[in-house]
Amino acid sequence: MADPxxxxxxxxxxxxxxxxxxxxxxxxxxxxxxxxxxxxxxxxEIKLIWNAKGVKMKVLYPITRYLPxxxxxxxxxxxxxxxxxxxxxxxxxxGGTMFIVAAIGAELIVTLRxxxxxxxxxxxxxxxFGAATATAVLSFVLxxxxxRDISHLVISWLPLGCVPHYASYVPIVFVVEAAYDSxxxxxxxxxxxxxxxxxxxxxxxxxxxxxxILLYICITAVSVTNVVLLFGxxxxxxxxxxxxxxxxxxxxxxxxxxxxxxxxxxxxFLTSRMDIRSTV
Numbered sequence: 001m002a003d004p005x006x007x008x009x010x011x012x013x014x015x016x017x018x019x020x021x022x023x024x025x026x027x028x029x030x031x032x033x034x035x036x037x038x039x040x041x042x043x044x045e046i047k048l049i050w051n052a053k054g055v056k057m058k059v060l061y062p063i064t065r066y067l068p069x070x071x072x073x074x075x076x077x078x079x080x081x082x083x084x085x086x087x088x089x090x091x092x093x094x095g096g097t098m099f100i101v102a103a104i105g106a107e108l109i110v111t112l113r114x115x116x117x118x119x120x121x122x123x124x125x126x127x128x129f130g131a132a133t134a135t136a137v138l139s140f141v142l143x144x145x146x147x148r149d150i151s152h153l154v155i156s157w158l159p160l161g162c163v164p165h166y167a168s169y170v171p172i173v174f175v176v177e178a179a180y181d182s183x184x185x186x187x188x189x190x191x192x193x194x195x196x197x198x199x200x201x202x203x204x205x206x207x208x209x210x211x212x213i214l215l216y217i218c219i220t221a222v223s224v225t226n227v228v229l230l231f232g233x234x235x236x237x238x239x240x241x242x243x244x245x246x247x248x249x250x251x252x253x254x255x256x257x258x259x260x261x262x263x264x265x266x267x268x269f270l271t272s273r274m275d276i277r278s279t280v
Contacts, residue, residue, distance in 0.1 A: 024079050024161065031072040038069065056112065063105035071098035079161040088152035088162035100143050103177060104136045114184055117191050128187075135180045142169045142176070171227060178223040185220045188213045 049061050074095040077083065083091060111132045118124045146169035153163040192213050 027075065027079055031076065034068060034072065038065070057109070060105045060109050064102055064109060067098045067102035067105070071095045071102070074098070077161075081161055083154070083162060085152050085154050088154060088164075089147075089150065091162065092150060092152070092164065093147060096143060100139055100173075103139070107132050107135060107180065110184055114187055117188065131180065131183060135176055138176050139173050142173045146170050146173070174223070174227045178220070178227050181216075181220040181223045185213070185216050188216055 045061075045065070049057055071094075074091055078088065078091040078095060111128045115125055115128050149169065151165045153165070155163075
């Protein structure tokens with residue numbers, strides 16, 4: 001007859017092992033997807049980023065693209081290794097900081113691109129860069145505050161890696177990111193609708209809408225799903241972070257390609273009053 005005290009403990013242990021296995025496999029699959037995406041787009045990256053004119057992209061793109069590839073190794077050791085509790089804390093801080101910096105780099109690229117799509121108007125510049133700055137500062141502040149409340153469970157005789165217990169600050173960071181993505185998506189949709197009136201097949205409309213908005217819808221959906229997972233029971237947190245990063249890079253490369261393929265090298269336009277400059 002099973003011990004009434006031990007039986008529930010074994011049931012919880014079995015559940016924890018199943019969750020840990022699913023999370024680790026999904027995390028590994030996500031990072032493999034990110035690396036595979038990098039291999040697929042590497043030739044386009046050389047052609048569209050490194051061989052192109054301009055400095056902004058050559059500074060921001062490596063931060064956005066290569067920091068996630070670096071912190072994937074940190075996170076894999078965090079999930080699959082056998083670190084001590086103090087090592088778990090260090091890995092958490094290092095990997096998370098790289099993630100935040102990469103996210104800010106992506107935000108700046110998206111902000112520049114959205115500003116260009118809106119004709120580089122001054123009011124839009126104040127609104128966009130103000131929102132981007134507020135998002136970056138708030139994300140960093142919440143992230144640093146979360147260091148006080150993070151704790152890790154390490155079971156040396158089980159292959160669970162670091163089992164984190166998050167405070168509410170970590171999900172709020174993703175809420176801020178999801179809110180920013182939603183605002184950008186709304187601005188892209190508004191601009192896309194306004195450009196549609198000028199002709200579906202125009203170069204400008206194709207640049208703004210064709211795959212860019214559809215892909216950013218996917219990015220926003222993944223961002224919101226991350227928030228839902230984090231505010232759930234916390235068992236399947238951060239599963240879609242690598243996928244979100246890969247989608248961001250795809251969006252950046254795709255938009256760069258469309259900008260450089262415009263019939264007029266510097267400016268694609270419909271009228272003299274409405275233009276989009278290839279600033280990024």
